[in-house]
Amino acid sequence: MTLIFGLITGTLFGVFLQQAEAIRFERQVGAMRLVDMTIVKYMLTTIVVGSIGIYLLRDLGMVEFAPRALSLGLQVVGGLLFGIGWAIIGYCPGTSIGALGEGRVGVIWPILGMLLGGIIFAFLYPAVQTYIAPIGAFGRLSVADVLGVSHWVVIGFLAVAAVALFRFFEKKGL
Amino acid sequence: MKFEAHHKPYVFGALSGVLLTLSVAIAGQFFGTSTTFPRAASGLVQLLGVDMSQIEFYTVGNGSNTLASFPNWQLLFVIGIGVGAFISAKLSGTFQVEKLPPMWVHRFGDSTRTRVLFSLVGGSLAMIGARMAGGCPSGHGVSGVSQLGLSSLLALAMFFVGGIVTARVLYKGGAA
Numbered sequence: 491m492t493l494i495f496g497l498i499t500g501t502l503f504g505v506f507l508q509q510a511e512a513i514r515f516e517r518q519v520g521a522m523r524l525v526d527m528t529i530v531k532y533m534l535t536t537i538v539v540g541s542i543g544i545y546l547l548r549d550l551g552m553v554e555f556a557p558r559a560l561s562l563g564l565q566v567v568g569g570l571l572f573g574i575g576w577a578i579i580g581y582c583p584g585t586s587i588g589a590l591g592e593g594r595v596g597v598i599w600p601i602l603g604m605l606l607g608g609i610i611f612a613f614l615y616p617a618v619q620t621y622i623a624p625i626g627a628f629g630r631l632s633v634a635d636v637l638g639v640s641h642w643v644v645i646g647f648l649a650v651a652a653v654a655l656f657r658f659f660e661k662k663g664l
Numbered sequence: 665m666k667f668e669a670h671h672k673p674y675v676f677g678a679l680s681g682v683l684l685t686l687s688v689a690i691a692g693q694f695f696g697t698s699t700t701f702p703r704a705a706s707g708l709v710q711l712l713g714v715d716m717s718q719i720e721f722y723t724v725g726n727g728s729n730t731l732a733s734f735p736n737w738q739l740l741f742v743i744g745i746g747v748g749a750f751i752s753a754k755l756s757g758t759f760q761v762e763k764l765p766p767m768w769v770h771r772f773g774d775s776t777r778t779r780v781l782f783s784l785v786g787g788s789l790a791m792i793g794a795r796m797a798g799g800c801p802s803g804h805g806v807s808g809v810s811q812l813g814l815s816s817l818l819a820l821a822m823f824f825v826g827g828i829v830t831a832r833v834l835y836k837g838g839a840a
């Protein structure tokens with residue numbers, strides 16, 4: 491059943507990503523070149539709606555979750571490396587598969603590159619765990635924990651900030 | 665459904681947020697894609713007859729980073745993204761076989777060799793980075809930031825910092 495849910499959820503997500511054109515090379519690189527904010531609009535809307543949804547579920551006692559553990563070393567070094575690679579290939583892991591689905595067959599090279607990266611990472615893993623992971627390791631913290639406020643305050647702020655940003659993008663035609 | 669083109673990222677972004685909520689409620693699964701790549705890659709290595717089964721990365725979590733974890737929710741989710749994009753592209757007439765992205769060709773020319781070289785280096789960096797950071801734009805960006813995770817917010821910011829700086833270097837002087 492888990493597998494069927496995975497396939498259904500992925501298929502719907504693929505339809506939404508394709509309709510929003512978020513899987514296009516031009517949209518992804520366009521965002522990084524600060525000329526086309528399509529993926530930022532898409533992603534931020536997903537985050538705002540998603541955060542309201544999952545925190546509602548949690549407040550109703552239906553689910554439990556904790557954010558991924560914070561390690562300044564892992565997220566800063568890994569995040570920057572990802573960003574560099576992302577700008578070069580113009581796709582992220584999920585969107586690369588979507589791009590293949592809509593016929594952009596040239597994405598096979600970035601996909602091969604990411605598979606290669608998966609193997610290289612296996613060799614780097616022990617060193618990463620030993621030397622980078624302990625740098626600034628603070629555990630599973632949420633923004634609300636750190637600020638000592640209700641998660642709804644953070645979500646409210648996020649929503650307002652997103653709308654302000656969207657208005658700015660639309661005004662500038664981004 | 666009739667709405668203007670520039671509303672699309674908002675409409676489908678909101679639908680994706682609802683989908684995430686339903687997935688968490690019904691299947692207990694947050695979105696994520698990048699771990700599927702090292703898992704699949706471990707299978708390719710096996711096919712080549714190389715035994716890496718004793719490497720720490722493949723022994724942690726009872727082999728959760730190996731082919732042995734297939735099939736699982738995330739693998740089907742990743743396959744689904746391809747299937748959904750295919751259906752959507754076919755139905756909306758936007759399916760198009762394209763060997764190289766036009767923006768890339770405009771800047772770097774139409775040499776496949778150049779694209780392959782950049783893709784292998786860039787793809788490797790992206791996947792090493794994603795696995796190091798603990799997620800990609802779906803796992804950290806969408807799922808993690810929706811949970812208001814500080815780690816995810818930091819990772820997402822770093823994705824864009826690295827991406828914006830690199831795009832500036834790569835496409836400097838190139839026309840939009």
